[in-house]
Amino acid sequence: MNTGWHWYLLSLDLKDQRFECYNSLWSFDVGEDAVRYASFVRSWLNDVVGFRIPELAYSEIRQCAQQRNDSVDCGAYMLMFAEGLTRGSTRPLKEELKDPSLYRSWAAGSILLHSGSVASVRFRSMYPGKTCIEKS
Structure with missing residues (x-):
């Protein structure tokens, strides 16, 4: 709310x-x-x-x-x-x-990196050929 x-x-x-x-x-x-x-x-x-x-x-x-x-x-x-x-x-x-900023980054990354999410699909359509940075 x-x-x-x-x-x-x-x-x-x-x-x-x-x-x-x-x-x-x-x-x-x-x-x-x-x-x-x-x-x-x-x-x-x-x-x-x-x-x-x-x-x-x-x-x-x-x-x-x-x-x-x-x-x-x-x-x-x-x-x-x-x-x-x-x-x-x-x-x-x-x-x-302990660290809300770290959680915020994790949540945003999880949304953008999830292949089925609307945000991920939108990101890929706005920036063809680009990917979110995935650290190994």
Whole structure:
């Protein structure tokens, strides 16, 4: 989710039917926005998909890594939180996150080097004969 200048992750735990907010900058409160988005998703799931969530359950996960107040790394943190959740972690990235810049580079490289990604196809069409640098 984006507040205009800050990224955070709102996830839905289908098993527990609970929305969870991962925010890398707790000094910036996203609670009101997150609850509004969670309410929208809950209504959409109910009305369009037919998946019923009986009540709006929401929690802020405070055990996630925090960025420095003077950094602009919230997007990288949000991607890392999402990756951690997709890999099965229930409380991602408390200690794993040491270098958001390195993660940002890894994510961009992974997208550009994946042969089936839209970004990779677009890169190859814009720059025929060129390749992304792959270090061995």
